[in-house]
Amino acid sequence: GQQLNQSPQSMFIQEGEDVSMNCTSSSIFNTWLWYKQDPGEGPVLLIALYKAGELTSNGRLTAQFGITRKDSFLNISASIPSDVGIYFCAGQPVSGGTSYGKLTFGQGTILTVHP
């Protein structure tokens, strides 16, 4: 089945630094989604990408849907302590068949921000 490789697994940064994480897939995706999960909570959707090459921002967050449709990255600029959490990428396979609507998740990136 499809697998997403998310890296890095964890990051320890100073407040104010920029952060970059990415996901790669062995197959093509229609949609890339980036989520943040705080401890004991459900994932919160940060950015949704629907077209190859699409670059979308949400405040200090910027994400891009790779041209090959097999990768995506998420950047966080000027990190602050509340950015701490686990960030997951998720991909929506090409529509149709039994995979329709299902998301494939990356392993997550644990972000720690030191004040």
Add this chain to the structure above:
Amino acid sequence: GAVVSQHPSWVICKSGTSVKIECRSLDFQATTMFWYRQFPKQSLMLMATSNEGSKATYEQGVEKDKFLINHASLTLSTLTVTSAHPEDSSFYICSARVPGRDSQYFGPGTRLLVL
């Protein structure tokens, strides 16, 4: 918009009892909802796809008689863990697919502890 709620947020039960978890889309109708399970420091694992008005589709290795899913309306899906055992203790999260889009919004999760 796109708010999903879950109830209860946490539950403790004795081994052998059944537990029902509700997932509601509050401001949109969701023909498709998903149920995930998450272990500490791991990614989300899809258990089943819940379709309004039809039977749920279970992922390989998930016992359908153990995890009963009912999606009786466009805003409510329920997951019942039958005859719960300690190994069923986990964080259960639902998501709802926004009609016409490939993005999913997650509920806040339900922490289940089986003694």
